Amino acid sequence: MPTDKLILTIVIGLVTYALRAIPFFLATRRSSDTTTNGSTLTELLNLAGPALIAALLALAVVPAPAVPERSITFLRSLLALAVVALVYRRVQHLGLLVLLGVLVYGLLLVFMPG
Amino acid sequence: MxxxxxxxxxxxxxxxxxxxxxxxxxxxxxxxxxxxxxxxxxxxxxxxxxxxxxxxxxxxxxxxxxxxxxxxxxxxxxxxxxxxxxxxxxxxxxxxxxxxxxxxxxxxxxxxxxxxxxxxxxxxxxxxxxxxxxxxxxxxxxxxxxxxxxxxxxxxxxxxxxxxxxxxxxxxFALPTLFLVLLLPLLQGRVLIAAIVAASVAGIGQFWGMTTASLLMAAVLGPLVALVGSRWRCQQTS
Structure with a gap:
């Protein structure tokens, strides 16, 4: 690997790590220094976790503009997730449900080609 | 430990x-x-x-x-x-x-x-x-x-x-399924509202190609709307 690309890789790695580590470290110190239970900030932080998972789910399901045949891709994802959500009412095993999602999506790729 | x-x-x-x-x-x-x-x-x-x-x-x-x-x-x-x-x-x-x-x-x-x-x-x-x-x-x-x-x-x-x-x-597709399965048990009360708002903001942003900006907006708007909504409902009932 050329030196300029090596340096760039290390810089990007360090920046990515800093974005993860600094807020993590500062927040741990703050949460052990102060007792903010019940405050508005604590309530917002408690809601932010599930909100972020929901947002990540939406990003994974809604195809980006560059994706070809966006509507069929979106429909396949919705159908597969609907099956998983229905089965979840009976089975709450994370591993099995993930495998089910993969299987149903794979079948939809075969039976609902773009 | x-x-x-x-x-x-x-x-x-x-x-x-x-x-x-x-x-x-x-x-x-x-x-x-x-x-x-x-x-x-x-x-x-x-x-x-x-x-x-x-x-x-x-x-x-x-x-x-x-x-x-x-x-x-x-x-x-x-x-x-x-x-x-x-x-x-x-x-x-x-x-x-x-x-x-x-x-x-x-x-x-x-x-x-x-x-x-x-x-x-x-x-x-x-x-x-x-x-x-x-x-x-x-x-x-x-x-x-x-x-x-x-x-x-x-x-x-x-x-x-x-x-x-x-x-x-x-x-x-294991990744979106994982997100869904992790989310489902959490969806009740104001968490449900926060999740719906956040998913809508992120989904619309993604549709228009603004992935990172929409995720940051979703992280702020979802919890904020849910919290303000639940406090407003409390005021109405009291």
């Missing part, structure tokens, strides 16, 4: 990472193949995956490399893409406040989107003294899958590109 308990918790975290591994492997293989196609050696592809460990940024990085984009532009683009990671630490940190600083610095390296989601949904069920070992086990699984997938893609090359298009999209 005893060593035996730590090892058990680490192994439990590793088991919990299986769904992430399933989803990461095909994406990492695709990255290895792409790196191979722009002329990166196997070692260079592994170095990028090992040092950066952030899927979308790695793809952007090598595609900009291929077009000879200036280094500063590549660095700024990946910085913007990874900006969302600043949100994860403060939400996980309160669960790990008794862990030593060096362990927190180590755990921060593996705090990807998927590790964050899996930890948010499940870390509360782990005894407090075992949580750090559990999280490190979860991240070890994810990191191993990412590195081994990259190696497979970079070494498999042309053979994989013919097989991969058929299976990769199905395997990669």
């Amino acid at each position: 005893g060593l035996t308990n730590a090892v058990k918790a680490w192994a439990s975290g590793l088991r919990a990472s299986l769904a992430i591994m399933l989803g990461y492997t095909p994406i990492a293989i695709a990255f290895g193949v792409a790196a191979n196609e722009i002329g990166l050696s196997v070692q260079a592809a592994l170095l990028v995956s090992g040092v950066v460990f952030a899927g979308a940024s790695q793809f952007v990085m090598i595609s900009l490399w291929a077009t000879s984009t200036p280094a500063l532009v590549i660095a700024l683009t990946t910085l913007l893409l990874n900006l969302r990671h600043v949100l994860y630490g403060p939400l996980i940190a309160p669960h790990l406040r008794h862990s030593p600083g060096w362990q927190r610095l180590l755990a921060a390296f593996g705090l990807t989107d998927e590790a964050f989601a899996a930890a948010t949904g499940r870390v509360d069920r782990v005894p407090e003294s075992d949580r750090m070992a559990w999280l490190l086990g979860l991240e070890t699984g994810a990191y191993s899958a990412w590195l081994s997938g990259t190696w497979l893609g970079a070494t498999g090359g042309a053979a994989l590109t013919t097989v991969l298009p058929a299976i990769a999209p199905a395997l990669a």
Whole structure:
């Protein structure tokens, strides 16, 4: 690997790590220094976790503009997730449900080609 | 925490990472193949995956490399893409406040989107003294899958590109399924409102190609709307 690309890789790695580590470290110190239970900030932080998972789910399901045949891709994802959500009412095993999602999506790729 | 308990918790975290591994492997293989196609050696592809460990940024990085984009532009683009990671630490940190600083610095390296989601949904069920070992086990699984997938893609090359298009999209669907399964048990009361608002904001943003900005907006608007709504309802009923 050329030196300029090596340096760039290390810089990007360090920046990515800093974005993860600094807020993590500062927040741990703050949460052990102060007792903010019940405050508005604590309530917002408690809601932010599930909100972020929901947002990540939406990003994974809604195809980006560059994706070809966006509507069929979106429909396949919705159908597969609907099956998983229905089965979840009976089975709450994370591993099995993930495998089910993969299987149903794979079948939809075969039976609902773009 | 005893060593035996730590090892058990680490192994439990590793088991919990299986769904992430399933989803990461095909994406990492695709990255290895792409790196191979722009002329990166196997070692260079592994170095990028090992040092950066952030899927979308790695793809952007090598595609900009291929077009000879200036280094500063590549660095700024990946910085913007990874900006969302600043949100994860403060939400996980309160669960790990008794862990030593060096362990927190180590755990921060593996705090990807998927590790964050899996930890948010499940870390509360782990005894407090075992949580750090559990999280490190979860991240070890994810990191191993990412590195081994990259190696497979970079070494498999042309053979994989013919097989991969058929299976990769199905395997990669493990990640959205994982997000859904982690989210479902949390959906009640104002969490449900926060999730609906956040998903709508992120989905609309993604539709228009504003991925990172929409994620940051979703993280703020979802909780804010849910909290204001629940307080307004309390005032109406009292």
